[in-house]
Amino acid sequence: MIMAMAICVGAVSIYVHTCYSETVANVFLFMLSIALGALISILCARRDCERKDNQEIIDSLRKKMIFSNPEQFELYLSQVSLGVIVWDKDFHIVSCNPEAEKIFGFTESELIGKHATLIVPLNYHEQIDDFWADLLATKNGKHGLLKNITKDGHIIFCEWVNVPICDQNGVSVSMYSIVQDVTVRKNAEIALHESENKLKGMLTAVRDFVYVIEPDGKISYANPNALEVMGVREDQLENVLLSDILDAGDLQIATERIGQMIDTQKSQSMQVYNLRSISDPKKNIPVEIYSVPFVEKGVKKVLGVARPIDERLQLEAERSKIERMNSIGVMAGGIAHDFNNMLSAILGYASLILNKKDVDIDQYLHHIIAASERATGLTQQLLTFAKGGTSVKEISSVEKAIRESAEFALGANSQCRCEIILPDDLWLVMMDYKQICQVIQNLVINASHAMPSGGVISICGKNEFVERENLHGISSGKYVHFFVKDVGIGISKKHLTQIFDPYFTTKGKTGEGSGLGLSVAYAIITNHSGYICVDSVVGEGSIFHVYLPAVDVKQTVAIEQKHEVSLSTHVWRILVLDDMPENCSMFQTMIQAMGHICVGVTSGEDALKIYDKSLVSGEAFDLIITDLTMPGDMSGAKFAAEIKKKNSQAKILAISGFYAGDLSSDFTGFLQKPFEIRTLSTLIKKIMQ
Numbered sequence: 001m002i003m004a005m006a007i008c009v010g011a012v013s014i015y016v017h018t019c020y021s022e023t024v025a026n027v028f029l030f031m032l033s034i035a036l037g038a039l040i041s042i043l044c045a046r047r048d049c050e051r052k053d054n055q056e057i058i059d060s061l062r063k064k065m066i067f068s069n070p071e072q073f074e075l076y077l078s079q080v081s082l083g084v085i086v087w088d089k090d091f092h093i094v095s096c097n098p099e100a101e102k103i104f105g106f107t108e109s110e111l112i113g114k115h116a117t118l119i120v121p122l123n124y125h126e127q128i129d130d131f132w133a134d135l136l137a138t139k140n141g142k143h144g145l146l147k148n149i150t151k152d153g154h155i156i157f158c159e160w161v162n163v164p165i166c167d168q169n170g171v172s173v174s175m176y177s178i179v180q181d182v183t184v185r186k187n188a189e190i191a192l193h194e195s196e197n198k199l200k201g202m203l204t205a206v207r208d209f210v211y212v213i214e215p216d217g218k219i220s221y222a223n224p225n226a227l228e229v230m231g232v233r234e235d236q237l238e239n240v241l242l243s244d245i246l247d248a249g250d251l252q253i254a255t256e257r258i259g260q261m262i263d264t265q266k267s268q269s270m271q272v273y274n275l276r277s278i279s280d281p282k283k284n285i286p287v288e289i290y291s292v293p294f295v296e297k298g299v300k301k302v303l304g305v306a307r308p309i310d311e312r313l314q315l316e317a318e319r320s321k322i323e324r325m326n327s328i329g330v331m332a333g334g335i336a337h338d339f340n341n342m343l344s345a346i347l348g349y350a351s352l353i354l355n356k357k358d359v360d361i362d363q364y365l366h367h368i369i370a371a372s373e374r375a376t377g378l379t380q381q382l383l384t385f386a387k388g389g390t391s392v393k394e395i396s397s398v399e400k401a402i403r404e405s406a407e408f409a410l411g412a413n414s415q416c417r418c419e420i421i422l423p424d425d426l427w428l429v430m431m432d433y434k435q436i437c438q439v440i441q442n443l444v445i446n447a448s449h450a451m452p453s454g455g456v457i458s459i460c461g462k463n464e465f466v467e468r469e470n471l472h473g474i475s476s477g478k479y480v481h482f483f484v485k486d487v488g489i490g491i492s493k494k495h496l497t498q499i500f501d502p503y504f505t506t507k508g509k510t511g512e513g514s515g516l517g518l519s520v521a522y523a524i525i526t527n528h529s530g531y532i533c534v535d536s537v538v539g540e541g542s543i544f545h546v547y548l549p550a551v552d553v554k555q556t557v558a559i560e561q562k563h564e565v566s567l568s569t570h571v572w573r574i575l576v577l578d579d580m581p582e583n584c585s586m587f588q589t590m591i592q593a594m595g596h597i598c599v600g601v602t603s604g605e606d607a608l609k610i611y612d613k614s615l616v617s618g619e620a621f622d623l624i625i626t627d628l629t630m631p632g633d634m635s636g637a638k639f640a641a642e643i644k645k646k647n648s649q650a651k652i653l654a655i656s657g658f659y660a661g662d663l664s665s666d667f668t669g670f671l672q673k674p675f676e677i678r679t680l681s682t683l684i685k686k687i688m689q
Contacts, residue, residue, distance in 0.1 A: 083179040089172060091116045091132045103158065103181045105151035121149045135162050136172040145182070157186035209275070209287065209306040215262055215299070217242045217255065226306070231279030245276050261293040262300045275306065286310055339378070345371035369676075376674050379657075393528075395551055396433045398480050399426045402440055402459055409441035415454030418444065422461045427480050427550035435524045436548075442517035443484040443544050450488025450542060458485040466547065474531040478550040485543045491536040499534065572688055573619065576600045577607045577626040577639065578655075583673075587625065590677045594684070604634030608642055615646065623688060628656035640666040651687055 083100030085093055093111045101108055104119050111118070116132070117125050124147070135142060141163035148158045159180045164172040203210050209226035211219050219230075219240045227234060230245055242258075243251055250273045257268055270288050277283040287306040294303055349364040349371075399422050406418040429436075440459075447457045461482035466474060491499060500522040525532040529549050536542035574591050578584040579602050588600035599621075601607040607626075614620045624643060628636035640652045644666045652666060657673040668687050671680065 081180075083177075083181075085111075085177045085179060087116070087175040087177065089136070089174065091128070091175075093118075094174070100179060103150075103156070103179060104148065110151075119148045119150075121147055121155060135175065136164055139164060139166065139170070139172075145186070156181055156183040158182065207308065209304075209308070211304050211306070213242065213258060213302045213304060215301070217258075220301070229275055229277060229285055229308075231277040231283075240278070244278050246273060247276065250274060257291070258302050261291060261302050265293045265295075265300070267292040272309070273306075286313060335378075339375060342371045342375040342378070346375075372674070380672065393430050393432050395428050396431050396436070397426070398429050398431070398436065398461065398482060398548060401431075401433060401436045402461070402482065405437040405440040406444050406457075406459055409444040410448055410457075414448055416448045416451055416457055418457045418459055420459045422459075422482075423463070425463070426461055427463050427478065429480055429528075429548045430551050431528055431548065432524075436528075439521040439524050439546065440484075442521045443546075446517055446544075447484055447486035447488065447542070450486045450490075452488075455487050459483070460485070463550065464547075474547060478552075479530075479547040480550050481545065481547050483543050483545045485541065487541040490538040490540055491534065491542055492538055496534065496536065500532075570688070572596045572622040572684070573614075574598045574623045574625060574684075575607060575611060575614075575621040577604060577624070577630075577636075578602065579627060579630040583627075587680075590680060591625075591684075593677065594681050596684075604630065604632070604639045607639065611643060611646065620647065621650075623651050623653060623684065625653045625655060628654050629658065637664050637666070640664060653683065653687060 080097065081099060083103045084097040085100050086095040088094050093114050093116075096108060096111050101111065104111070106118070117128055120128060141161065143159070143161045145157060145159055148156050150156060159182045161178040163176045165174040165176060167173050203223040204225075206223070207225060208223075209229055210221075210223040211226050212221040214220050219237060219242070222230065222234075222237055222240075227237070230240065232240055242254060246254055253271065254273065257271065260266075261268060268291060270290050272286060272288055274284045274286050277285075286309050288309050289304055289306045291302050291304045294301055346368050349367045353361055353364050402420060402422065406420060410416055410418065444457060444459075451457075459482065461480060464479050464481040465477070466479050466481075467476045500518050522532055525546060525548070531547040532544065534542055534544050574596050576584060576587045576591065576598060578587060578600070581602055584600040584602050588598045591598035599610060601610060607624075611621060611624070624640075626636045626639055630636060636654060636656070640654070641664070643650050643652060651668045654663060654667045654670045655673055655675075656670075663670055669683060671683055
């Protein structure tokens with residue numbers, strides 16, 4: 001029997017050291033060794049007195065304990081930080097140490113002889129008997145976490161180690177328990193678990209995509225929304241890399257930023273990416289990503305929060321569309337107003353001529369021509385704003401354009417004057433000279449209107465190398481930078497975003513502008529691959545900055561000088577092609593009035609046939625005039641290409657009311673509709689000379 005108990009102690013020793021902390025194990029084994037010695041004596045005593053009550057058993061146990069070193073044992077029990085309770089076979093408390101009293105709030109006298117229900121919550125009382133029976137049936141003891149109740153009714157969590165003490169027949173006659181109050185730890189675990197559940201619920205509920213990226217680019221965590229947009233399940237996440245959800249361009253940027261955050265442990269600014277679904281590669285979602293570095297178990301990682309912005313972008317697009325429609329509405333109203341005024345003059349004077357009663361036909365015709373010229377000027381501005389028409393660009397001097405246009409724009413009666421400060425070595429620019437002059441005039445006129453009482457308009461310029469990060473919307477490179485500054489009323493912040501809209505104006509007086517000047521200037525500068533912007537303070541004035549790409553010095557050539565064209569009395573054979581019969585007839589009449597021979601055609605196919613016949617007859621046309629925009633397959637550009645195939649030396653003049661493309665090298669010149677007979681005559685003489 002004794003040998004069996006020794007073996008049992010050895011086995012329990014290994015088990016306890018494996019399952020519990022060192023403190024609990026040492027206390028338990030110390031108690032077990034004492035109990036073993038005491039139990040041997042008890043078993044011997046029970047041969048003669050099997051019906052002794054519990055007190056006699058304890059007295060007998062204590063006698064043996066005292067005999068085996070009672071002072072050390074009592075001192076240990078009184079100072080140990082673990083509660084110790086001895087139970088009888090009916091689950092009554094036989095003995096306890098001071099720590100057990102402290103844990104449950106009872107005195108020793110209040111605990112001795114009481115059933116375990118004293119320290120067990122009421123809702124567990126029905127399970128007590130089964131629990132005790134299970135303990136007694138387990139010869140090697142049990143441990144576990146249980147809910148208990150204190151004297152003042154507080155529920156606490158206790159960790160128990162229970163070891164039955166058996167007689168020589170293997171029947172449990174007593175029970176030793178070591179108990180520790182772990183309420184603080186358990187409550188912390190519960191709070192942590194609740195916090196984790198709360199966080200998990202929040203991460204599930206938020207629309208944002210939350211994820212964790214490892215140093216090697218693997219995504220180790222993703223909330224449900226992130227999993228959904230990536231098109232993977234949680235069990236597939238370990239195989240997902242950043243390269244699976246980002247395209248090459250975004251991947252390079254993201255990889256660099258993640259590396260920087262891991263190295264510096266500093267977060268970076270928001271970045272916009274397009275996330276790609278793994279299950280559906282065609283599905284892309286634009287997101288704003290905010291990332292912060294953190295360390296988990298010694299490993300540096302990055303936590304990312306991606307917010308989808310597809311709906312916001314859609315709303316912004318809709319808002320932009322509404323704003324554009326409003327701008328178009330304002331522009332359409334302004335165009336209708338201006339054209340109705342001009343058409344009123346044309347229609348009125350034309351009707352007076354048709355009436356043929358006491359009319360001064362010459363005077364009325366001059367009024368009609370003047371109104372038509374104003375309408376022509378308006379359409380030219382509209383075409384420029386619409387990026388239409390064909391600009392004639394050549395290497396020119398911005399300095400010359402500024403000096404020629406600035407003072408001219410003010411007029412003799414203006415109370416303003418221009419102060420021009422320009423360097424002598426200002427770079428040359430590939431530009432349409434007339435259009436840049438128009439920009440300068442529009443800016444100067446705008447500045448003069450901002451100073452109704454007069455003042456100085458400063459125009460300064462310089463050569464400048466612009467870097468992309470220093471100026472939005474413009475590529476890096478060499479630019480001629482000039483600005484027009486006034487000290488007038490300034491522009492309010494709410495109007496700064498509208499000043500380049502067509503027909504937008506804050507000028508209340510009639511004749512102080514229709515709102516097209518700045519929009520035309522913006523369109524011209526944009527067509528020149530330049531940039532225009534404004535700085536303004538209300539009450540202090542405005543500065544309009546203009547940047548035009550400079551021509552490389554190595555490519556600079558002498559500016560073409562304008563020679564006066566001497567008049568020629570030669571009679572030329574001219575072929576005219578225009579799909580509108582009225583225009584074709586009018587151009588034919590104009591050219592015949594100049595003294596030339598003219599054939600008018602409204603079809604490109606017919607024009608080619610007539611040209612072929614002229615080549616065969618030996619009376620080829622000296623000049624061909626063709627409209628650029630015509631219905632059907634035969635456009636002006638295609639017609640010119642066919643003519644060049646037949647005669648590479650053919651001279652072709654292009655005319656158009658609106659043409660947005662680049663002028664082909666097949667053409668010798670270009671003339672914007674509408675035009676007067678004098679303008680057409682001058683251009684024909686220039687081309688033919």
